[in-house]
Amino acid sequence: MHRPLASFIAWLDRIDPQLHRRIKGLRLVTAYGIAAALGTLHDVSRDVPTGISLGGLAASFALWASVSEARTTRATSSRDLLILCLAAAGGAALFTSLAPLLRAHFNAGGEWVLASGAFAVGYLKRYGILGAGVGSQIYIGQLTAYSMGLGSGDYVAIALAASIAIVAAVIPRLLSGPAEHPATMAAMGPITGHPRGYPAELVMGLQATAATLLIVVLNSFLGLMESAWAITACVYVIGATAAGTFDRVRRRITGTLVGVPLALICLPFAPQVPLLIWCAAALAMIIYAMALPERYDIACGAFAFTLLVTLAVNGEHSMPMLLARLWETVLGSVIGGAMAMLVLPLRAQSTGTTVR
Template identity: 60%
Template sequence: MSIRTTGVGGGQKRAKWRPFSKAATLLVAWLERVDPGTHRRIKGLRLVTAYGIAAMLGAVLEPHQAGIGGALSSLAGGFALWASVSEGQATRAASSRDLLILCAAAAVGAVSMIGIGAMLGLGAWLRPEAALITGAFLVGYLKRFGTLGAGVGSQIYIGQLLAYCAALHLADIATAVLAGVIAAVAAIVPRVLSGPAERPVSLPISGPLELVSPAQGSRELRMGLQAALAAFIIVLLSALFHLEESAWAITACTYVIGASAADTLDRVRRRILGTLVGVPLGLMLMPVAAHASLALWLAAALAMVVYAMALPERYDVACGAYAFTLMVMLTATGERSTQLLAARAWETLLGGAIGLTAAVLVLPLRPQRKTST
C-alpha cells in the first residue's frame, strides 16, 4: 500500500510539472531554431553586460554638477549598448577597433547635438530636436561605407538623441566626451572575453546597396534624404502642434527607411506590430514597479537578449523586445506617467508612417541587384 501511494504521489508530481517541462522544451526548440549555435545569445548577453558596466562606471564617476543629474551614466550606458549592437567583426582586435570608433562617433553625435542645439536656441523658431535631422541623414547616407559606416551613422544619431533627452548644454561637453571613453572600455571588455564564441553579422538578405544611376546619385544618399525630410516634417509638426515626444517620432522615421520602398513598407509593418505588442506588455508591469525593481531590470535584460537574437531576421520581434525594454526601463527609473508613455508609443507610430510616406513619394527606391556583364 505504501509503495502504491508513493507511486501515485510521484505521478501527481510529474503531472504537476509536465506543463512547465513542455514550455521549457518549446522554448529551447525556439532558441535553437532562431539562434543555432548560441552566437546571438552570447552577443545579447554582451550587450547587457556592456550597458551595465558603462552605467555603473558612469554612476561612480558622476561629477554631480548642477544640471547634470544622471547624464553620465545614461550616456555611457547608451553609447556602449548600441555600439555593441552595431559592431559585427569576427576577431577580438577588429571588434575592439570598431567599438572604439563607434563609441567615439556617439560622443561626436552628443557634442554636435549640444552645439547645434545651442545655435537653434538663439532665437530660432525651430526647436532643439531639429538637430536630429542631421543625424537622421547620416544614418542612411553612411551605409555606403559598409557595416562600420552604418554603425557610425547610427551612433552619431544615438549620441544626438541621448544628449537631447538629457537636456545637455555647452557646459556638459566634457560629460559627453567622458561618456564616450567609459562606453569604449565597457563595450570592449565583454567583447574580448566572449572571444571566438561570436560570429560576424551576415550581409543583408537584399544584397548590397548600389548606384541607381550616376545622375540620380547613390541609393544611400537617397535614403539619407528621405530620412532627413521625414525628420524635418516631424519637427514642423512639433512646432505647430507641440508634440510631447517628437524625438521618438524622428527616431522611428529614421530607422524604418529601407533599401527600397517595399523594404520600408515591410519594416514599418513589422515595427508597428512589435510596438503594439511590446508596449502593452511593458505597461502591464507598471503596478509592480515600486515593489520589484530588480525583477524589472532582469526582464529588460532578457528582452535585450531576445532583441539581439531576433534583429537580423525578425525585425518585428526585435522591435517588440525593444519596445518592451524601453517601457520597463522607463518604469524602473521612475517614469510612470501613462500619458507620457502613451505619447511615446503613438508618436513612434506616427514617425513610422511619415517615414513610409517619404520613402514612397520622395525619390522612391526599387529593389535592384547587380547584373553580370
C-alpha cells in the first residue's frame, strides 16, 4: 500500500513540482462545492422555476471561471472572476434568447446557438488571457443552458446563478493568495498571423464554428446521444497552428480513451458509495488543474473520468450514453482537426518565413 501511494505522490510532483496548481485544483473544487451548496438553499432558490438546478448552474459558472482565471494577485484575480462569471451568464442568457426564436421560426434546435460561442472561444483570444477566458465562458454558459434546457423565462435563474458563482469563485481565490501561481496557456503555441494576413484568432474562431456547424448537421442525420460533447471537443482542440491542433486532437483522444474506461470500472460502486465517488471526482479535478496546460492528455482524461462518475452518481447508468462520451469526443476531435486543415490552415512562422 505504501509503495503505490508513494508512486502516486511522486507522479503528482512531476506534474506539479511547486504545488501551485494543486492549490488551484483545490480552489476549483471548493468553488464548485460552495456554489452547489448555496444554490440549494430554499431562501435563495425559491424564486427559481421548478426543474432548474440553481446549484448546478451556479457551480458550472464558478468552476470554469476558476479554470480560466490566471492572474497573480488577489485583486486582479477577483476582478477577472467577476467578469468571467458574468460572461458565462451572458452566454446562457444569449442562448435562452436565441434558441426559442430558432425553434419558432426555423424549426432548428438550440445547438445551432453554440456556433456563436464556438467562434467566441477562438476569436477572443486576441484580447489576451482575460479575452480567452471570456470567450470560453460565453460558450460554457451557452452549453450549460443547452444541457439544462433553459428557456426565455429563466433570466432570473441565470442572474441568481451568476451572483452565487461570483461569491463561490472569489472567496477561495482570496484565501489561496500568493500560494497559487497561475499557469500560462503555452501549450496552445504562439499565436501568429495567417499567411494571407488574416488574424489567427479570427481563423481559429472560424475553424471552431465550421466544425460546430458540421457536427450539428451530422446530428440531424446520425442522432447523436449528446452532440454537445462532440461540439465541445472540436471547439477546444483548435490550436494556434494546424500542427498544434493535431497535437491537441491526439492528446484529447488519448486522455479520453484512458479516462472513460477508468470511470466505467468505478460505476458498480456509484450507488453504494456515492461519497467515495464524489471524492474521486474531486481528486480528478485537482489533477485536471495540475495538468493544464502542458499535459492536455492527462487533463482530458481526468475530466472525462469526472464527468462520467458524476453522471453515474446522479442516476445515469445507460451504458450507450456513457460510452457516447468516448466515441463522440473522438468524432468531435477528428472534425476539429479536419477543419484546422481545411479552413484557412494556420502554419507556424519563424523569422518571418511561413513553414509549409
